[in-house]
Amino acid sequence: xSVLVNxxxxxxxxxxxxxxxxxxxTQMIEFGTQVVGGVTPGKGGTTHLDRPVFNTVREAVKxxxxxxxxxxxxxxxxxxxxxxxxxxGIALIVAxxxxxxxxxxxxxxxxxxDKNCRLIGPNCxxxxxxxxxxVGIMPGFVFKQGRVGIxxxxxxxxxxxxxxVAKAGLGVSTAxxxxxxxxxxxxxxxxxxxxxxxxxxxxxxxxGEIGGSLEAEAANWIKxxxxxxxxxxxxxxxxxxxxxxMGHAGAIIGGADDTAAxxxxxxxxxxxxxxxxxxDIGITMAKILAK
Amino acid sequence: xSVLLNRxxxxxxxxxxxxGGMNIEDxxxxxxxxxxxxxxxxxxxxxSFQARNIAFNLGLSGNAFKEMVKFVxxxxxxxxxxxxxxxxxxxxxxxxxxxxxxxxxxxxxxxNGLFRHPSYEALRDKMxxxxxxxxxxxxELNYVKLDGNVGCMVNGAGLAMATMDIxxxxxxxxxxxxxxxxxxxxxxxxxxxxxxxxxxxxxAILVNIxxxxxxxxxxxxxxxxxxxxxxxxxxxxIIRLQGTxxxxxxxIIDESGLKVYSAIQLKEAADLVAKVLA
Numbered sequence: 013x014s015v016l017v018n019x020x021x022x023x024x025x026x027x028x029x030x031x032x033x034x035x036x037x038t039q040m041i042e043f044g045t046q047v048v049g050g051v052t053p054g055k056g057g058t059t060h061l062d063r064p065v066f067n068t069v070r071e072a073v074k075x076x077x078x079x080x081x082x083x084x085x086x087x088x089x090x091x092x093x094x095x096x097x098x099x100x101g102i103a104l105i106v107a108x109x110x111x112x113x114x115x116x117x118x119x120x121x122x123x124x125x126d127k128n129c130r131l132i133g134p135n136c137x138x139x140x141x142x143x144x145x146x147v148g149i150m151p152g153f154v155f156k157q158g159r160v161g162i163x164x165x166x167x168x169x170x171x172x173x174x175x176x177v178a179k180a181g182l183g184v185s186t187a188x189x190x191x192x193x194x195x196x197x198x199x200x201x202x203x204x205x206x207x208x209x210x211x212x213x214x215x216x217x218x219x220g221e222i223g224g225s226l227e228a229e230a231a232n233w234i235k236x237x238x239x240x241x242x243x244x245x246x247x248x249x250x251x252x253x254x255x256x257x258m259g260h261a262g263a264i265i266g267g268a269d270d271t272a273a274x275x276x277x278x279x280x281x282x283x284x285x286x287x288x289x290x291x292d293i294g295i296t297m298a299k300i301l302a303k
Numbered sequence: 304x305s306v307l308l309n310r311x312x313x314x315x316x317x318x319x320x321x322x323g324g325m326n327i328e329d330x331x332x333x334x335x336x337x338x339x340x341x342x343x344x345x346x347x348x349x350x351s352f353q354a355r356n357i358a359f360n361l362g363l364s365g366n367a368f369k370e371m372v373k374f375v376x377x378x379x380x381x382x383x384x385x386x387x388x389x390x391x392x393x394x395x396x397x398x399x400x401x402x403x404x405x406x407x408x409x410x411x412x413x414x415n416g417l418f419r420h421p422s423y424e425a426l427r428d429k430m431x432x433x434x435x436x437x438x439x440x441x442x443e444l445n446y447v448k449l450d451g452n453v454g455c456m457v458n459g460a461g462l463a464m465a466t467m468d469i470x471x472x473x474x475x476x477x478x479x480x481x482x483x484x485x486x487x488x489x490x491x492x493x494x495x496x497x498x499x500x501x502x503x504x505x506x507a508i509l510v511n512i513x514x515x516x517x518x519x520x521x522x523x524x525x526x527x528x529x530x531x532x533x534x535x536x537x538x539x540x541i542i543r544l545q546g547t548x549x550x551x552x553x554x555i556i557d558e559s560g561l562k563v564y565s566a567i568q569l570k571e572a573a574d575l576v577a578k579v580l581a
Binding site (some may be wrong): 082087088110112113114115117118119121122149150151153154164165166167168169170171172174176179195209219221222223224225229246248249250251252253256257258259260261262263272288289290291292 | 308310311313314315344345346352383386388413414415416418419445447451457458459460461462463464467468470471472476477480482511513514515545546547568569570572573579
């Protein structure tokens with residue numbers, strides 16, 4: 013059954029008619045995702061990619077019964093788009109947009125606090141349940157069906173991990189790209205918790221990077237909840253210098269706890285099998301699950 | 304006194320201590336009771352009582368107290384309105400006539416908020432920045448100069464950091480961080496090569512591209528074209544292309560006649576780095 017999205021998920025695309033929205037919506041439809049329509053304010057009533065376009069998320073939800081939204085809206089308007097989706101009752105909002113100001117995301121986080129919805133991202137590749145449903149920008153073919161869950165702050169490292177898992181003879185249940193910004197909707201710990209409770213996931217790959225304390229929080233949670241499933245971890249940025257932003261807005265070493273070494277240490281102490289090399293993620297998981 | 308984002312709560316905090324001028328991490332470790340925090344609720348913003356808390360905790364009274372309350376409110380408003388990522392005021396003085404003065408400050412802006420403040424661009428002094436990093440950013444390449452001996456060119460920030468780690472594990476040291484982004488076409492690849500090669504310490508280059516929606520064979524052709532345009536590249540290059548059409552890509556690289564090493568698995572690429580450095 014996997015987590016977050018499946019064959020039954022009905023997806024609308026915010027920023028549907030723009031370049032990114034059009035390209036990736038096409039890819040999602042080809043993958044087999046149920047894209048039921050899109051939202052572009054001012055273009056309501058038209059059709060795009062053979063699907064209806066709506067002016068507002070509320071109209072889209074009313075007409076299509078959509079329960080998932082993917083956001084390709086440009087950074088200046090993305091926070092507004094996320095809040096609109098939450099207001100319209102969308103249960104899962106996947107924000108792909110990179111470059112949303114932190115000031116806006118502080119407001120979004122506050123706004124979503126008492127709404128009955130989950131935000132993934134922003135600045136993320138999205139969510140994919142192998143063989144069922146892709147709500148994101150990842151190359152779908154890399155994700156072979158299987159029983160390994162992946163949670164990652166990075167896009168291409170997620171594809172790398174999924175590919176290695178497949179090469180090691182395993183496959184992926186669901187992969188969640190949580191995003192590389194300082195404020196994100198779903199944390200590493202929350203994603204891990206979803207996988208721990210998913211009967212179709214046997215092992216979890218957890219990929220983090222320098223900056224923040226999400227990995228430490230997740231590691232402690234895993235330990236305190238009895239290490240029910242094996243977790244293989246990797247932290248990118250072991251060689252990153254302090255004080256420099258490494259691509260992602262959140263990937264910066266501010267204090268001692270932000271370093272890869274500190275995170276790897278606490279993960280190991282909490283019973284996670286941590287790989288020094290990103291080339292070993294797949295084989296490490298295969299060895300553990302073979303036991 | 305600092306204003307910054309508490310990433311754990313997703314809220315801004317004002318952090319302050321009477322133990323200024325010292326390494327704040329040492330203060331936090333040795334005397335945590337001397338560091339105070341006020342977290343701002345985003346639904347209502349900074350409240351007066353919080354500004355008063357700060358002034359009281361700093362032991363102020365009378366006019367100095369009033370001035371500090373004003374200072375804190377102005378400081379926080381300025382932080383928010385400028386889309387800043389961090390304010391660090393150190394030292395912060397109370398003068399003998401009870402004025403509060405920020406004597407020195409370090410301000411970090413949120414790059415993602417810059418579009419709201421076009422006037423900031425005029426304040427940028429490129430002379431203060433690494434010229435290669437400036438050139439890279441003008442070409443929309445995300446590049447950070449480091450002091451190692453193996454250059455790298457990668458798509459995606461996470462994989463780029465992971466590639467630096469691979470270089471270290473293979474016995475080298477990364478000479479840079481470089482994310483070429485999603486569209487690794489010939490023009491971008493060429494620019495990236497030229498930027499990496501400006502660094503005389505670079506003894507080898509590792510190209511690591513995970514082709515998703517971008518097809519690897521296209522990227523491979525881009526690399527071959529870029530290589531030929533640049534002319535002779537003297538350092539060994541290891542090219543790892545994985546993902547869509549990876550086999551075709553390897554064939555293009557292998558048959559190009561270029562003096563490069565090609566790999567598909569990340570492990571193979573790591574071994575090749577170790578080999579060329581040996």
